Amino acid sequence: MHAQRELLPETWVDKYSDELYRYTLVRINDTGLAEDIVQETFLSAWRAKENYKAETSEKNWLYAICKNKIIDHFRKQATNIFTGAATEENIYFDEVAHWRDETTPKDWQLNYDLQIETKEFYSVLDLCKKKLPVIQKNVFVMKYFDDMSSDEICKALEITPANYWILIHRGKLHLRRCLEKNWINI
């Protein structure tokens, strides 16, 4: 029986290139690299088109390939992993490991259950994300954008859980503080 859903590679660029590019760009923050990944996605998909199973839509199939390309890139960046110096957290905590006055989280005075629908939040988030050390950023992206569990992230990046917990801890410390300063402005 013929697959109900067929691949139409000649339409891919027009139909999917912009959204795959955006998908990649929010995760990688490098336009040249994002372009390369989109290109690689289409080429890999083309080469693998015999393996396409019609249970997935063409679109989801391309997204899955793209996601794998991004993770491959993250994995390369995670080799020779360096979680950073222990002193990296000293800006937040004093000698007895309690919050310093100036970096104690302040109440943002908003409803934390609300979904924020302002572009401003996302441009600040993007700025703060770019400031993170690259491996922390990648871990953040995998956890929050792709809903991956700690086990999945450790496997994908070939890192130990111990390293993962340090990376996510530091990533959260930096990102939260950056948002408080630049988005909430306190």
Added chain:
Amino acid sequence: MEKLTEHSEISCQKATFLASKLEEKKASDIEQLQLEQHYKICDGCRLFDIQNVFIGNNARYAMQYTNELLSKVKKEALKKLMKLQK
């Protein structure tokens, strides 16, 4: 129980570290108890956790708030490249 409480005082650095483990159900029972005890006396760490959940809940929509497009030049190049694959 008393013994647990006795050992339950953890620092803010430890509490913020454990918050991620608890979120993924990877904290031990003792760690969970330590964290709960800590939150009772520390607004900063409680806010830290709440705000990170908030950031995560909203971050997932980031793609909807970008309007970047792949350049026309790149698209044409891609189309040509795809044709060459045949």
